[in-house]
Amino acid sequence: MPSRRSVLAAAAGVLAGLPVLGAPGTALAAPGPAPAAGSPIPDTLASKLAVNARRKADESKFPLTHLAVGWTGPADGAAVRVRTRSGWGDWTALHGCDGGRDGRAVAKRALINVPGGVGYELTLPGTGTVTELNTVDGPTRATAAATGSSTPLSTRKVGRPYLSRAAWGADETLRFTDDGVERFPADYYPVQTVTVHHSAGINDDPDPAATMRAIYYDQTITRDFGDFGYHLAIDEAGRVYEGRWSGTDPFPVYGGPLGPGGRPRMNNAAHVGGFNAGNVGIVLLGDFTGRQPTAAARRSLTYLLAAIVALGGLDPLGTTAYVNPISGATKTVPTIPGHREWAATLCPGDLFFPELASVRQDVADLLG
Template sequence: MISRRSLLQGATGLAVAAPLSLAAARPAAAAAAGASVPTTLSARRGVVPSGVPIAPELSLTHLSVAGAASVRVRTRAGWQPWRTPSGCPGGRDGAAAQPRTLIPAAGVLDYEVRGDGVSVVEINTMDGPKRTVAAPQTRLPMAVPRQMCPQYLSRAAWGADESYRFNPDGTPKLTLAFFKVQTLTVHHSGEDAPVADPIAHVRGIYYAQAVTQDFGDIGYQLLIDADGRVYEGAYSDPDTVPVFGPAPGADRLPLAVNGAHVGGFNAGNVGICMLGNFMKAPPTAAALRSLKVILARLAATTELDPLATTEYVNPISGKKATIATITTHQDWHRANPDAGATLCPGDQLYPLMPAIRKDVADLAKRLPPITVPTGR
């Protein structure tokens, strides 16, 4: 058995054989330690008129849009085609999913929406005044053998503004809650436009969910970019390990911080978001490798069977669903329509899930077990 210290530091010296499909991910471009992290800028435009070109109030990296039937943008190349907004609708427990879309908008000069009562928030995650300095990128600190351990960005490395989690008087918007893990859910972020800077995009997702949608934090516990880099999502506690809280449950298994990635079905459900839109193209090989490693580590740590079906019960609301233990966002709606309809994680990722579960089950058997002491 491995100690909690090994979980915190990572088991980089372990000689664990990996399946060929899980060979080490190619090195990604490192996030520059000491790089400036800008303040995120925003302009709340409120309800905007339908069919009228709108000049943004600030240089854009993103548009957060709710209620639009379609959106088009003008760049230096002219007006682009109308698009139906796509994304991943999250939500807290006790609330319905919120179908607000985050649209990458770097280089957009004007935009136009169709629909009644469309609300827009303009966001820039790159050009604001310097707020802090980024922490260095590391290896995932979750006892994964080095030959398969992905690069990892903590909240401090990708530049999370922790003030978003607090009210103006300094009180937390959300009380941190931790629950026994029952399921692991795969998402895609679902944006239509390509994203040049995934770190700035994660900051955009964070602002959109924590502030615009008032979740109080980013809704996912982990995110993965196209290079296979893993990002810490929802804040759990001050140590270096993502997802898990400061103390285990009665069964001595780690408890996961609650998120806001499946409306009404979050407690005990860990959300992993793959950055990209997988309706027309599948994830990269690097992203899939990291996804399998993450799922295997989480499954082994929480003693979940990757090939099993779970009788999920939300410990907050009592909502129930019979669902695959490693599942996807759209499966929650099939299991319980209260979760809200979605195509997430996309037509090109969803069919890969049976093979992913099998690879995760094989890998989880090779990872060392972990015990968590009752105190730090």
Template sequence: MTVPPTSPTHRAKSRVTRSTVIGAAGAVAAGAVITPTVMATTNDTDPAAAGTDDTKAGTTTETFPKTRSETATGQAPVETAIPIGYVGLRWGGTDETTGGGIRLRDADGSQGAWKPLGDGGCSVANGGGLLIAADQASGYELKAPDGATGLRSVALDCTHGPDRKVKVPSDPTRVRGVQYLSRAAWGADESLRFKPDGSENSPTAFYPFQTITVHHTAGANDAPDPAATVRAIYHLHAITNDWGDIGYHFLIDEAGRIYEGRYSGEDGMPAHDADGKVVTGFHVGGFNSGNLGIALLGTFTEQGPKEAARQALTRLVRVLVRLHGVDPQARVTYTNPVNGTQKEVSEISGHRDWMSTECPGEVMYQELDRLRTAVATGR
């Protein structure tokens, strides 16, 4: 059984803390975000929670399902021992999805119709894999995209796995008053960030803020369990893509809940270090350092986001541009601090402004001017 995700909570205070509310206006804005309850179901204990005091002030122990996975190669039919919430796909030879397809098999053995793979989304555009909602299927069959080589797939169950007990701070976490779900509060398994030898797969690196890029995840709209979707994206990015973490700095579901993305340590606000520099994510290949990525859950090629998600995005972007002192309606020259590559973009851009992709969807892309105006005017 799945219940909604836990309320957002704070982490330990520091020079720039995750729990500090800077300014009364931000605190008022936070009230518009729905406070979720915990998403739990499942008997392994998270190492971060082991040996800690359950009665420690400011924390609570929540239970989340450990993500289970089964991998396969090629196009042969796949049957799994787990109910499949999502199928992750990755291939070489092309970054196109044309000609590719999937059909799902229900638990009763009935076979679904072939469905195209869609536009591929952010991850494929950045050289990673594709995530497809599978609605608790028992198996699937694939057609590789035209020109694809080395097709690999992974079946993911993010809702029915064994219990993981996680320490979650009991007070709301906020970015200048805008409430969000911390990584712990949406059930991020921090072990996924590490290699078998214990080293961090993608150690954090921080650079001064330059721009914000808006994405859509190109997944199913009206997802019944958005926190499970975030955990699936995390697994795809961290393990299947071998990026070591989720690629975005923040994600927003259709109910307006904001999720902390890329790990940035314990000393600053989410996505930042204590000095206000931005942790490098994995959302725009070649232009990631200093570029803060926000992804809306869903596909917005033919429809726009729901009003709750739109409002949450506006509030979040507004506090970020104020934090960094930039003009949300400006054109800027982004300069990659690692290799000097430059790109002229809007201060608030869409993924397609950086590279060839449909992201963040045609309808959402057309809304970016409206977003810039709303952020600038406070309306």
């Protein structure tokens, strides 16, 4: 029987020698740089508070980088304004990319960037919580691992920079309770679909690794997923980030023994409530309700999708009669769906969602 490593390498080899989508000289977006190897990784500062429809904090407990808000009641009607040292900003409506673990209620939640924030005011359509976060100013917890020149799911010809959890600074202790119990144990299944998300109210500016740490804390602790909910993330410069922990080897997404046909199996995650097992989740960092992803991010998405469907023997232009191997829940969706094809959500954004048809075609063209 072939090893998992040889299967991954063979599937990646399908992409070898094929032209890179987009002109090689295409300019990349310029979010903050990835952490250099050996640079300090700060501990995340966090404070979670209950909110009864409205909360005003003229001074937060510490300078803010992000706010994580959850609420009951209607999806519409939540809003926030942020105070910096120069004064109060405008009110901004909150919306998010809701997800969750199979078998659990899916709450309405939003995570937003608030760089320079020192206070905030919230209004909610019901009761809720707010978690104040600072992912850049805490005491040093670790040092960053090196950024890879290519992702493990593809060949180096693709050349998409890759940050493992150790490179962007995931605090692995968060995955365990104080008693040492893993919050979301690994559980591996054959891949049936690959779902595309956007991060909605949160983007990668000015520090993508800090944004990854904010999403990680919010989903692991505040939302009680037990880990990062998506398998992979992509920033606006096209860098790829390992999300959900999948094992001790260097490959993201996959783990455990090989599945039917000698194909690798994905680790269960928490990005589409009720339909996670067998469903790989990729999130683009940004809100694509009113704009498109960068060419660099879209190119990385295409290559990741191509590698994953090749590994799974899937048809990128086909549909899948998905069956949740845990609950038995079923749904027929495109093999590469957007989040809104599973649930009532704006994800992956009103402007980008119609583009998924051309993304699927790009994947098929890449695989020949």
